[in-house]
Amino acid sequence: MNTNKKYIIPFIVVAIAASISSCNSNQASQNLDQTATAATTIPTNSPSSQIPTQAQLRAKSSLEQPFSYEPFTENTASSTSQAATDKTINLTLYTSDSECQELIPNTVSVPASEPATGIVSKIIEQQDTGDFNLSGYRVSVKNRIATVDLRISPDSKRQLVSLSQCEQFALFGSLRKSLTSNAQLNIKQVRFTSRGKKIIL
Structure with missing residues (x-):
């Protein structure tokens, strides 16, 4: 029986050592995977990955929107009804x-303070x-050139580029003709943008 124990004990020791070493190699490979993942997700301090400051964002915003001094008008019924209480003038729409x-x-009657x-x-x-759906717009007039900046609603299923020729005529044609044909507005040309970028028709 002593001989059997002699052979069994080394066999058990080898089995335990093998299982421990295989556990360590699994942990090592997992640690390598985690280290590789962490290395790819750790941000570097390069100039391209830095978070912009408020001043940089404002400067960028003013570059993208050359007429940012104009108030942004939301496309709501309350903005129209509020403007209707001002003195109005009649224009051709x-x-x-x-x-x-x-x-x-x-x-139609429009507010005399902001007829365009x-x-x-x-x-x-x-x-x-x-x-x-348009969520809002901005209108600015400078040197007899009107710029109409349109904002598409985030939940709009369609974008400006998906408008048919008929829909483009109804929207852009109406805006252009209404703004340039009313002498009181003193507008000779109309430009269209979407968030400051020119809309090509």
Whole structure:
């Protein structure tokens, strides 16, 4: 029996040593994997990965939006009704016919303090549909050139590029004709942007 114990005990010791060494190699490979993952996710202090300061963000924002001095107007009914309490003037609003062939003139009242913004508001109210929504806009006029900056709602299913020719005519054609045909506005040209970037029609 002593001989059996002699052979069994070394066998058990070898088995235990082998299992311990295999556990250590698994832990080592796991540690290497974790170290590699950590190495790829640790941010470096290179200039490209630094978080911009508020001043840098403001400077970038002013570069992207050359007319940031104008207030941003949300596309809501309250903004229109609030403006209606001011002194108003009558302007001609041009809207597309049902076949998108011509623009039909209608007389509307808009706030005398901001007539260009008022006329843009009236047109945009008509353009909101179930799948295409504008969340707001900004209008600025400088040197008789009006810039209309449109903001697409984040939950809009469609974007400006997905508008059909008829929809583009109804929106952009109405805005351009309404802004340039009213002598009181003194506008000769209209530019369209989306968040400061030129819209190419």
